[in-house]
Amino acid sequence: MKLQFSSSVASLLLILLPLSYAFPARRADESASNPGLKGSKTLIGYSPSEKVGSTTTPDIKYSLLPGQTNDPDIGTWLDFSKVDNPQPIRGDTGGDDPGPRNLNYDRIHSDKLAPPGTDHGATINAQWPMGLSHNRLGIDNAGWARQENTVVMPAATEMAGVDMRLEPAAYRELHWHVASEWSLILNGSCRIQAVNENGETFVDDLTAGDVWFFPPGIPHSIQALDDGVEFLLVFDDGGFNEDNTFLATEVFLHSPKEVLAKNLGVSIADFEDIPDDELYIFKGTPAPKDIEEQNVTTSSGVVPRTKSYSYHFSEQEPHEVAGGSVKIVDPSTFPLASNFSAAVVTVHPGGMREIHWHPSSDEWTFFIKGQGRATIFTAPEAANTFDFMAGDVGYFPQSNSHYIENTGQEDLVFLEVLQASEFTDVALGQWIASTPKQIISDTLKLSDSTLSKLKTEKQYVVAGSTSDE
Template identity: 25%
Template sequence: MDNTGYELHEETPQTSRAQTERIKQECPVEKKSHWSMLNVFLICLLASTITTVLGVLIVSLVCANKTGFQPQSNNEGTAQKRDTDPQKTPRISPYKPQVDPKFQFLHHLTKSKRHEFPGGTIQWARFRKNAKEYQNEEEMEFGRSINSQRSKMMFGTLNIKSKGLRAPHWHFNANEHGYLLKGTVWIGVVDAGGNTVTTYNVTAGQVIFFPRNTLHWIKNVGAEDCMFLLFFTTHEELQTLDVDDTFFLTPEDIAARSLKPQGGVDFIRSFQKQAEDQAVNLPPNLAELVQKPSYEQSADNLVWRYFFDLKGSTEFRFPGGIIQWARYVQDGKNLKPNEVTYSEFLHSKEDTLTLGTLRIYSNGLRQPHFHFNANEMGYVISGCGKVGVIASPALTTDFTIGVGDVVFFPVGTQHYIKSTCDEDLFFILAFSTGNQLQTLDMDDYFHATADHILAQLFLKKQDEFKKIPRFKEDQAINLP
């Protein structure tokens, strides 16, 4: 038979019983050894397969960690794939960055990108749709914060060189409120239909207002640079059109038929588009181009709609500082005639802002408070301080601030500001309401709550709350 294993168990006449028994004893050992080797081979093969799979998984996880891969939307994934050159732009991860939560409320504007033009510079604290346009993750955190809160606010600084011009332009999606920090400027505003052109001069400490879709320009007429602190009523990307851009984007024959100049289309073709963006314009041959400039002032009743003398307005004094307002006041109570005009015009527009300056004396405190009806955004003009924010029990932070910093406090968020330098801490503030601002301070809500309610809440004897004094003078900004 061909089966040798079977043959080994078959007795034959030539084989003795002793030999048969010896063979039976030896053959099973040989068979066991054969199957053990097979088992060892299979086990080794299985172990090798498992080890290989685990190795591939570990290598994949390590590579994913190094490349910053995270689950993301299709749009974000597409944006990340396009970012193949780290030399062109800072690499910003498309998912929510793990950064200090304080940057939801703080933006170091002095570290942001300077947009350079022939006649000046612009810097922004704003939301950008393209994450690659942020300089770093902290800046992106601030931009996303003001956008997610639907704040209707953004901020920028505009520096214009002497004789420089912020080109005539308008904004599709925002009103503009500005505070002139330094310099002297001449402003023009063109109403709908072009029938009324309002021009006026502005000096440091005064406020300007441009409603959405109102064409306006700003000309520096002083010997030094001027600096504007600007607030816009949008948390999306600002949409702006400059007059030179619209001109060059209009077909030549359409422009000629509209303007009807001498020379027709040939005159239109004589205009040359500059290679450099002229948003803030200052030609090197300006003296040849302009011979007799005039900076006229329109009638007061026109000017007061777009202009407010904040530095000359009423000072609201507290033990620890001063507040001044450019805002709407119902029935114009305690306002000067020019302030009434501004107040009513402001209130007639949608999504306008309340502006104010806040001066906190050294070691003074703008006590913890919150606003019912407005987000707040501010820019530090001078001094330094400490800010505390309570957005929720899980989101509480405090941080230091200095010149050039922008702060943001969402509506209903309790916050305080303390001056920590030898000099006063001075802010320009904007609030996202064209109505009267509604605010509640900590001492006010403690006094307004019954002692027995406070006792039950804080597990403290009711009489203990008599130790919290009431002052005749408002302690909104106090001193120790």
């Protein structure tokens, strides 16, 4: 006779059975004997040891800087450089960090670890250290080059940069680009040479602080003089890749020798010794002391002065202001660089590049000397603060307000580059001071005494500190 159980009876039996029968116990030796590479299914779900929570409490020892106890909205810069265990704390915000972490990053990026209370949401990543870029090394110890583009800084779509070093007598091989090339010499000196589409020739010697510009497609070369040279290149395409330039060696390597011989009016045998690979950065014969020896002229003559590829920016006197100085070069003085405008800004300790924005262009910034911080504000309410050091690239999109404050003990020097026919900006201070006081008072609730202190003239660089520590 076959027994049949109703579902209710079966349920009752399960209740009456010992728990060990209803839910088979884990086999004691299932994981203990040989847990294997992937452990055991017995570890799924509730802890077999019935232990809940950690058995140890991290012993975090730290001390706070004076500025960390301030109201977070004051946003005092925090110098973590000599702090043993910096913490993500500002006033009554944040909490301690037991790790894991990289203390080196935390010490030099205090505004990322403990951002001001005025930061909110997420802007673009406005910072890239060239020190984290892959460094391409030249042959025979001739130099190196490292770049920043949208691969490492996706939001920097309008401009890209290259930091390049050439040892004495070294060349940046004869080449041309699809993008425009604007350059500031950081140190040393070099000789630049070019031939334009009309056959007009150009050669000039430049030194630290000077600028050059080569339009798209203009073939040119750069050779370091006796002291070597380091220069910054800025291109008008954020996706520019320095490795994709058109090189003289590659043109010869990828053109049939019969075609080359026919084109140049020589024999095929004349190409037996051409390099079997690109040179890129390599050492050559030192340039002659007398630049006249390299003046090659054609029936078209030389490039006219009004279309010169160089501008001796080093000889331009800076505009001195209370907190530092500013030097500006744009097409009004360097016409050929028709869409490049730039400023070299020096900020004394305690000072800052005033809060401003550029209404017609993104800003690509390179930090040449010192250290500083900047807050980028993106409408409607995103704001992030970044710490910058020499060798870093900053990027501030069009109309995004920002400042750059010197947080070090030496002068802060940086380059601002715009894609614009004129260097312009809108200064927050000038805007507020030049607007009827009634409007500002009604909007911002500033007192008449405060409004009377504001300056209607653009400051560029503001001196001193307004910290209320």
